Amino acid sequence: MARILETELYLPVKTFLVGQGYDVKAEVGAADVVACRGDADPVIVELKTGFTLSLFHQAIARLSMTDAVYVAVARGTGRRFQQSLKSNTKLARRLGLGLMTVRLSDSFVEVHLDPAPYAPRKSKPRKDRLLREFSRRVGDPNTGGSTRVTLVTAYRQDALRCASHLEANGPSRGADVAKSTGVDRATRMMADDHYGWFERVERGVFALTPKGRAETRNFKEDPL
Numbered sequence: 001m002a003r004i005l006e007t008e009l010y011l012p013v014k015t016f017l018v019g020q021g022y023d024v025k026a027e028v029g030a031a032d033v034v035a036c037r038g039d040a041d042p043v044i045v046e047l048k049t050g051f052t053l054s055l056f057h058q059a060i061a062r063l064s065m066t067d068a069v070y071v072a073v074a075r076g077t078g079r080r081f082q083q084s085l086k087s088n089t090k091l092a093r094r095l096g097l098g099l100m101t102v103r104l105s106d107s108f109v110e111v112h113l114d115p116a117p118y119a120p121r122k123s124k125p126r127k128d129r130l131l132r133e134f135s136r137r138v139g140d141p142n143t144g145g146s147t148r149v150t151l152v153t154a155y156r157q158d159a160l161r162c163a164s165h166l167e168a169n170g171p172s173r174g175a176d177v178a179k180s181t182g183v184d185r186a187t188r189m190m191a192d193d194h195y196g197w198f199e200r201v202e203r204g205v206f207a208l209t210p211k212g213r214a215e216t217r218n219f220k221e222d223p224l
Contacts, residue, residue: 004049004074004104005049006032006047006048006049008074008104009047009049009072009073009074009102009104010026010032010033010047011107012102012104012107012108012109013033013045013047013072013100013102013109014026014033015107015109016100016109017033017035017043017045020035020037021037022035022036022037022043023035023036023037030058030061030062031044031045031046031062031065032044032045032046032047033045033046033047033072041066041067041068042065042066042068043066043068043069043070044059044062044065044066044068044069044070045069045070045071045072045100046058046059046062046069046070046071046072047072047073048071048072048073049073049074050073050074050076051071051073051084051088055071055073056071056091056092056095056097059071059095059097060095060097063096063097067096067115068098068115069096069097069098069115070097070098070099070100070111070115071092071097071098071099071100072099072100072101072102072109073101073102074101074102074103074104075101075102075103075104075108075110085101085112089112089113092113093113093116093118094118094120095118096115096116096117096118097113097115098111098113098114098115099111099112099113100112132154133153133154136154136158137152137153137154137157138154138157141157155189155194156195158181158183158185158186158189159189159194159195159197160215160216161181161182161183162177162181162183162186162189162190162198163197163198163208163212163213163215163216164181164216165177165180165181166198166206166207166208166212167208167212167213167216170207171201171205171206171207172205172206172207173204173205173206174186174187174190174191174204174205174206175187175204177190177206187204190206191206195211195212195215196209196211196212197209197211197212197215198212
């Protein structure tokens, strides 16, 4: 496959903008493309063969000259490009940038997003879940930036406290576990058995599975 050059994007973009009534010139100052129409603010388009961090850096810098800044990339094919287009359109929206693609096979230019101020819509339920998890979690048992490791959540901490009680006291009633550990939802957690640590030995009474016993050996609450 022949290597695409940024210059191949210019004529389709220029033709598109001229069709919108703009006077278009290339490489004006630091901008790849500048389009002017009457007394309106100029439109700036930064060209790249694909989405890159430097493309967005350049476009953000152009916002000091005009609010009408677009990024333009060569349009790819397949699912991978569609996913990239979707995620980068979201990024452009958050940065207040416009986004267009150029299909080089027929010079078709499609505008996916126009520049506009971005004000993220807040989600109170998500905020409440975040704060509940923060307040319920004991200490700071995880390391920021961790990947491919089991994170310790407040739910997991509660389950470990229940497991530790069973390890020390043997099969116990859910109400007794709740009272001893302070985990109000102990009975429900052991009944749901999300981690495979608990087994019901009789109505309302739970014991540890071998997997649960193994987990309690590594459990240590972080007091920090």
